Amino acid sequence: MALVTTTKGEMDESLLEKKAGSVDNDNEYTTWIEYWLNGELVHRSAHVALKKNISSVVEAASFN
Amino acid sequence: MANTQAMTTSFMGELLTATHNFGVAPIRAVTTVDSFKAALYLASATINASTTVYTVTGEVSGTGYSAGGVAVTMGTVPTATNSSTTAGVAFVTPSASITYTTVTLATAFDAVLIYNSTQSNKAVSVHTFGSQTITAGTFTLTMPTNSTTLALLRLATT
Numbered sequence: 001m002a003l004v005t006t007t008k009g010e011m012d013e014s015l016l017e018k019k020a021g022s023v024d025n026d027n028e029y030t031t032w033i034e035y036w037l038n039g040e041l042v043h044r045s046a047h048v049a050l051k052k053n054i055s056s057v058v059e060a061a062s063f064n
Numbered sequence: 065m066a067n068t069q070a071m072t073t074s075f076m077g078e079l080l081t082a083t084h085n086f087g088v089a090p091i092r093a094v095t096t097v098d099s100f101k102a103a104l105y106l107a108s109a110t111i112n113a114s115t116t117v118y119t120v121t122g123e124v125s126g127t128g129y130s131a132g133g134v135a136v137t138m139g140t141v142p143t144a145t146n147s148s149t150t151a152g153v154a155f156v157t158p159s160a161s162i163t164y165t166t167v168t169l170a171t172a173f174d175a176v177l178i179y180n181s182t183q184s185n186k187a188v189s190v191h192t193f194g195s196q197t198i199t200a201g202t203f204t205l206t207m208p209t210n211s212t213t214l215a216l217l218r219l220a221t222t
Contacts, residue, residue, distance in 0.1 A: 005166060005200050005201070006200050007168070007199060007200045023194050025194075027192070027193065027194075028193045028194060030193065030194055030196075032196075033201075034199075041199050042199065042200065043199055043200050043201050044197060044198055044199040044200075044201050045198065045201030045202045045203065045204075046196045046198060046201070046203050046204070047203075047204045047206065048193045048194075048196070048203075048204065048205050048206065049205075049206040049208075050191055050193065050205065050206070050207070050208055050216070051208065053155075053208060053214060053215055053216050053217065053218055054189045054190075054191070054216065054217055054218070055218040055219075055220060056218070056219050056220070057220055057221070
């Protein structure tokens with residue numbers, strides 16, 4: 001029996017409708033999971049893996 | 065209004081004065097790593113390269129989330145690597161995922177601001193992602209590999 005944290009407290013996963021999905025693009029790989037109870041969203045978690053870093057080019061000026 | 069992924073201009077300038085310390089600085093009040101934090105921002109906020117310090121304006125709010133966000137673990141000191149005689153790269157990546165545990169963030173958010181809480185909350189970088197909401201759940205940001213090409217923060221010469 002797996003318990004899920006919900007807006008209504010800990011609930012048995014078997015009592016809930018589970019939805020999951022993912023987004024994969026140049027910027028991120030994201031997965032999410034939702035649990036619904038009688039049409040009401042009671043849990044949503046998301047996990048984002050960032051792909052793009054922040055990069056800055058550093059240059060030294062010349063004297064001529 | 066929109067958030068824009070960027071290394072803040074103020075941060076780049078502050079690197080020259082050692083305002084930010086990811087490792088050990090030669091002359092400083094302390095030689096330990098500064099403390100960094102990560103705050104989440106609403107999709108309607110305006111956090112970008114012009115952001116100089118952490119602000120509550122546009123920050124998410126909700127059950128389980130404390131203003132200012134969570135601590136960022138900087139367990140790895142910065143690395144500087146030469147790629148040729150004229151070019152190189154310095155980089156650093158938080159050594160652990162950034163996690164907001166058991167929160168409810170009902171209004172869509174799409175950005176995280178990493179800032180230096182030791183140095184008057186000065187901004188470091190903004191990272192954007194697809195808009196999210198969280199309901200009695202966990203939001204996790206997984207860091208990329210800390211390498212010359214993938215590290216979260218890179219300064220490079222070409």
